[in-house]
Structures are given as structure tokens and as C-alpha cells.
Amino acid sequence: MPESNIKLANEFADEYDNSIAKNNWTSPQILFKMIEERLQPKSTILDVGIGTGESSAPFYRAGHSITGVDGSKKMLTKCKSKNIAERLTQINLETESLPFSDKFFDLVISNGVFHLISPLNDIFSEISRVLKYRGYFAFTFENANDTSGYDKIAPETWENKTPTGVFTFKYNTGYISELLQNNGFTEIKQSTFLAFQNKELRKDFYFTAILSQLE
Ligand SMILES: C[S@@+](CC[C@H](N)C(=O)[O-])C[C@H]1O[C@@H](n2cnc3c(N)ncnc32)[C@H](O)[C@@H]1O
Incomplete structure (x- = not known):
């Protein structure tokens, strides 16, 4: 599965920014607003599944350092052509470790990204x-x-x-909370919102956003 999602992302890359503008991709601003007030100036930020950099762009504009x-x-x-990231690395999140030292970001x-990846255990760790x-x-x-049209492939997935x-992939919110807890995180905020609208399919896509902190 992972390879085919990455292959499709490669095919879609040229269209991606046009498509999100058309489909009202609200998620980058929502994530930014959720955390911006808590960040120290010039924080080091890792964007996992950075794509063309749309979600990192508001953090870059606020003066933070993006990987x-x-x-x-x-x-x-x-993403590279936008000059917002100091370092970009190609890895498969389902099979490879993050190429960074401990306690860096x-x-x-x-x-x-996580609706394109399964399982999530290793990447959370x-x-x-x-x-x-x-x-x-x-x-x-x-x-x-709502899991209509979906097959259950593992407990809570x-x-x-x-x-x-x-x-x-869809995940139970309880399952995600457990993954966070098992990896040392405490949840601070959670909200479910309209992330984008596929105008051609006339379909609305809702995401859940979580802000958590390592204890
Ligand atoms: C919907 S885009 C989101 C991009 C960006 N985070 C944003 O907010 O616009 C999903 C991204 O996940 C990446 N992706 C999907 N499966 C992946 C995998 N197994 N390993 C690494 N990246 C993956 C895709 O290449 C794509 O750039």
C-alpha cells in the first residue's frame, strides 16, 4: 500500500497546490492557530509528510525553522522551490525511521498524512x-x-x-489517544472540522486535529 500512495502523490504533485486552493484546504491554518501562541521564537519544526509545504508555510512566515x-x-x-525549508529528506514513513537525532525538535x-498511513505505531514512537x-x-x-464503505483491517483501523x-485509513479517536499516551504525550486540545471539499465528488472531508505535548 505505501508505495502506491507515494506513487500517486508523485503523479499529483504538479496539480496539488491548484487542487487545494480549489477544494478549500482549511487544515493548515487550523493547525497553525492551534499551536502558534505556545511557540518560542525561532522554534525548530519537523513537518512529517510535508508535501509541497502548505502546512509549514505559516510557521515559516512566523520566523520558525522548518525541516x-x-x-x-x-x-x-x-516544496524546495518555495524556499521555506532548511532541510528536506525523502523517506517512506511506513517503513523507515526519521533521520534525526533524539530530542532535536x-x-x-x-x-x-495519517489517513494515508497504516499502522501508525512506529511513526508515533x-x-x-x-x-x-x-x-x-x-x-x-x-x-x-463514519466507516461506511470502509473495511476493518485491524482493531480500531x-x-x-x-x-x-x-x-x-480511519482511526478511532480512542485508539489515537492511546497511541499518544503510550508514547509519553498528554493531549491539550482536540477539534473536528471541515478540512476540504471535493467539489467534483460533492463530498466534504472532516479531519480531527490534536495538539499534544511530550511529558
Ligand atoms: C495530502 S498530502 C499533505 C501534504 C501537506 N502536509 C499539506 O498539508 O498540504 C499527503 C502527503 O503525504 C505523503 N505520503 C503519503 N504516504 C506516505 C508515506 N508512506 N511515506 C511518506 N510520505 C507519504 C504524500 O507524498 C503527500 O505529500
């Missing part, structure tokens, strides 16, 4: 490893309120192969 990882070479090329963000003590982890995921070939 990004993504599985798609083409998405990373688009003040904040890890991941927006619109890696994020906990690279964060400084009392660092923040702010992310979104698709929660399992559902999968759907969409008509475009993208595999998407």
Missing part, C-alpha cells in the same frame, strides 16, 4: 524520540465516526481503496 520529510520526490521538489506537525522534552506534536487524522487508487 520536512515526505515519500514523494516530486512533492519535495515543489520543538514541534512536530503532520497534516493530511519516532516522533516522540525526535522531540525535545515538553515539545509539541500537532497533527490531523480522519476519525472513524479501517481502510478504503478510493476510485483514484489512494488507500485511506
Whole structure:
């Protein structure tokens, strides 16, 4: 599965920024607002699944230092052309560790990525490893309120192969909370919101955003 989602991201990279503008991708601003007041000036931020850099851009404009990882070479090329990240690395989040030393970042963000990845255990543990003590982890995921059209593939995890070939995953909010707890995080805020509207399919997509802190 992971390879095919990355392959599709490569094919979609040229269109990505146009498409999110058209489909009202509100999620980057929502994530930024959730955390901005708590950040020290010039914080070190890792964006997991940075894509073209849309979610990192508000943090860059606020003066923070951005590092990004993504599985798609083409998405990373688009991101590089915006000059917002100090370091960009291509990795597959389902199979590889984060190429950073322990306790390096003040904040890890991941927006619109975890619904493309399964399982999440290893990446949550890696994020906990690279964060400084009392660092923040702010992310979104698709929660399992409505699993119609999805198959249950593991306890608390559902999968759907969409008509475009993208595999998407939904997770129980309780399962995500447990993963956070098991990796040393305390939840600070949580909200569910309209993340984007696919105008062609006439479908609304809701994400849940969580802000948590490493204790
Ligand atoms: C919907 S885009 C979100 C991009 C960005 N975070 C944003 O807010 O616009 C999803 C990103 O996840 C990346 N991705 C999906 N599966 C991945 C995997 N297994 N490993 C690494 N990156 C992956 C894709 O390449 C793509 O850039």
C-alpha cells in the first residue's frame, strides 16, 4: 500500500497546490492557530509528510525553522522551490525511521498524512524520540465516526481503496489517544472540522486535529 500512495502523490504533485486552493484546504491554518501562541521564537519544526509545504508555510512566515520529510520526490521538489525549508529528506514513513537525532525538535506537525498511513505505531514512537522534552506534536487524522464503505483491517483501523487508487485509513479517536499516551504525550486540545471539499465528488472531508505535548 505505501508505495502506491507515494506513487500517486508523485503523479499529483504538479496539480496539488491548484487542487487545494480549489477544494478549500482549511487544515493548515487550523493547525497553525492551534499551536502558534505556545511557540518560542525561532522554534525548530519537523513537518512529517510535508508535501509541497502548505502546512509549514505559516510557521515559516512566523520566523520558525522548518525541516520536512515526505515519500514523494516530486512533492519535495515543489516544496524546495518555495524556499521555506532548511532541510528536506525523502523517506517512506511506513517503513523507515526519521533521520534525526533524539530530542532535536520543538514541534512536530503532520497534516493530511495519517489517513494515508497504516499502522501508525512506529511513526508515533519516532516522533516522540525526535522531540525535545515538553515539545509539541500537532497533527490531523480522519476519525472513524463514519466507516461506511470502509473495511476493518485491524482493531480500531479501517481502510478504503478510493476510485483514484489512494488507500485511506480511519482511526478511532480512542485508539489515537492511546497511541499518544503510550508514547509519553498528554493531549491539550482536540477539534473536528471541515478540512476540504471535493467539489467534483460533492463530498466534504472532516479531519480531527490534536495538539499534544511530550511529558
Ligand atoms: C495530502 S498530502 C499533505 C501534504 C501537506 N502536509 C499539506 O498539508 O498540504 C499527503 C502527503 O503525504 C505523503 N505520503 C503519503 N504516504 C506516505 C508515506 N508512506 N511515506 C511518506 N510520505 C507519504 C504524500 O507524498 C503527500 O505529500
